[in-house]
Amino acid sequence: MTQNKVKNLIIGTGISGLTVANYLKDDYLILEKESEIGGYCRTIKNSRYVWDYAGHFYHFKTEEFKKLFLSLVEPDEIIERKKVTKIYYKDALIDYPFQTNIHQLEKDEFIECLYDLYTKEEKETYDNFLDMLYGKFGTGIVEKFLRPYNEKLYAIDLKKLDKDAMGRFFPYADFDAIIRNMKVQNNTSYNDSFLYLKKGTQYFIDKLYSKIDANKVKLNTKVVEVNTNEKYVITDANEKIYYQNLINTAPYNKFLGQIDKDKGKILEEMSYNKVLVLNLGFDKPSKRYTKEHWIYFPSKDLNFYRIGFYNNILGSDELSVYVEIGFSKDAKIDVEKELASTLDGMKKIGMIDDDIKLVDKSVIIMDPAYVHISNKTDKDLQQVTAELAEQDVYTTGRYGKWTYCSMEDCMIWAKELSEKLK
Numbered sequence: 001m002t003q004n005k006v007k008n009l010i011i012g013t014g015i016s017g018l019t020v021a022n023y024l025k026d027d028y029l030i031l032e033k034e035s036e037i038g039g040y041c042r043t044i045k046n047s048r049y050v051w052d053y054a055g056h057f058y059h060f061k062t063e064e065f066k067k068l069f070l071s072l073v074e075p076d077e078i079i080e081r082k083k084v085t086k087i088y089y090k091d092a093l094i095d096y097p098f099q100t101n102i103h104q105l106e107k108d109e110f111i112e113c114l115y116d117l118y119t120k121e122e123k124e125t126y127d128n129f130l131d132m133l134y135g136k137f138g139t140g141i142v143e144k145f146l147r148p149y150n151e152k153l154y155a156i157d158l159k160k161l162d163k164d165a166m167g168r169f170f171p172y173a174d175f176d177a178i179i180r181n182m183k184v185q186n187n188t189s190y191n192d193s194f195l196y197l198k199k200g201t202q203y204f205i206d207k208l209y210s211k212i213d214a215n216k217v218k219l220n221t222k223v224v225e226v227n228t229n230e231k232y233v234i235t236d237a238n239e240k241i242y243y244q245n246l247i248n249t250a251p252y253n254k255f256l257g258q259i260d261k262d263k264g265k266i267l268e269e270m271s272y273n274k275v276l277v278l279n280l281g282f283d284k285p286s287k288r289y290t291k292e293h294w295i296y297f298p299s300k301d302l303n304f305y306r307i308g309f310y311n312n313i314l315g316s317d318e319l320s321v322y323v324e325i326g327f328s329k330d331a332k333i334d335v336e337k338e339l340a341s342t343l344d345g346m347k348k349i350g351m352i353d354d355d356i357k358l359v360d361k362s363v364i365i366m367d368p369a370y371v372h373i374s375n376k377t378d379k380d381l382q383q384v385t386a387e388l389a390e391q392d393v394y395t396t397g398r399y400g401k402w403t404y405c406s407m408e409d410c411m412i413w414a415k416e417l418s419e420k421l422k
């Protein structure tokens with residue numbers, strides 16, 4: 001077994017790992033199990049279409065990281081779009097979010113939603129996510145959209161999710177805001193407009209990578225064992241690497257599985273779901289869907305919960321979409337069956353017809369995709385995280401922290417961590 005020693009050992013070359021390395025500047029080594037960098041921010045190389053791991057759009061809440069992004073990417077590579085997002089409901093397209101656009105429904109359904117919203121019984125505290133939805137929005141809105149859509153996305157009984165399972169990403173709206181929106185449309189949210197790259201999400205990641213020393217990155221190298229007492233990791237290439245600080249950005253559940261610690265019941269508690277992403281490229285544009293950036297599908301007759309349009313965002317002609325389908329963590333995914341149902345569904349909703357041909361596709365399984373945030377798991381993980389930090393083991397990133405966040409959040413945490421380590 002070969003042996004090596006490094007001050008800061010980083011697991012993963014996603015946006016988190018590369019940002020840590022960028023701020024540490026020196027004295028690090030990054031191990032990446034895949035043959036290429038980028039993690040979930042990878043772009044699939046294809047001569048005809050630009051495809052990501054489902055749409056990955058940049059929206060910045062801090063000037064610091066927006067500036068960094070703009071300083072690294074050439075202006076003519078950047079596309080800025082004001083979001084055009086819809087909900088496909090009974091063969092009509094209504095604006096997203098559903099709750100503030102119920103006035104766009106047929107009259108009977110609108111009255112039902114409005115009545116239920118007005119007469120709902122709010123509570124001081126909610127037992128779970130579903131309870132919170134009924135309490136805040138009333139039966140109509142919940143049963144027409146919020147419940148079926150979120151059940152498809154999270155692939156879990158919503159009673160098992162904490163009331164704050166989606167944190168700031170959930171578009172809350174009070175009665176007043178809903179009524180006001182009926183006259184003066186204000187569908188603004190934290191990410192009302194977004195930046196995208198002509199060459200796909202990975203273009204920025206490649207820029208981050210170009211600023212670090214490529215000799216300090218080892219691809220095709222998977223960490224398979226972590227010894228926190230003696231401070232080394234073992235890789236699948238049978239190398240033993242000693243570290244002073246270990247920085248993990250791999251999914252926390254998988255990382256814990258490799259650690260020599262008593263995990264108690266924490267691994268069983270960590271709930272999450274998978275997402276099957278089908279990137280599909282066609283030879284012609286869609287006749288019906290020409291402007292939308294992405295559409296949400298609450299109907300359980302369709303296997304997908306969201307479809308995004310790379311071509312409408314990039315301004316290219318041929319229909320090029322990412323289709324997202326949610327699965328529970330233990331589900332076996334039959335890709336061919338899902339692809340057939342998807343193409344069927346796309347025909348039903350008038351996105352494709354017999355004239356248009358599927359030219360190319362790529363299949364990605366995001367596992368994990370959405371972690372199910374729970375106060376109990378959070379508390380238990382905080383304790384494990386604190387114990388690990390005492391042994392100079394740190395874990396960061398969306399999956400390393402086991403949370404729900406954006407790419408920018410990952411960069412913010414990565415910078416904070418590197419400053420602490422320096």
Ligand SMILES: Cc1cc2nc3c(=O)[nH]c(=O)nc-3n(C[C@H](O)[C@H](O)[C@H](O)COP(=O)(O)OP(=O)(O)OC[C@H]3O[C@@H](n4cnc5c(N)ncnc54)[C@H](O)[C@@H]3O)c2cc1C
Nearest residue numbers: 012014015016033039040056057222223250397398406407
């Ligand atoms: C469907 C979906 C859509 C999204 N859309 C957006 C969006 O539009 N905008 C946005 O800001 N965010 C979006 N996100 C969130 C975004 O993907 C994440 O916040 C971000 O990519 C996480 O980066 P990371 O570096 O923390 O983790 P990852 O990208 O998961 O990187 C972890 C890296 O560790 C490597 N690794 C794992 N195990 C090992 C091991 N044992 N040894 C060595 N290497 C290992 C992996 O191969 C990977 O490269 C989306 C997420 C999902 C699921």
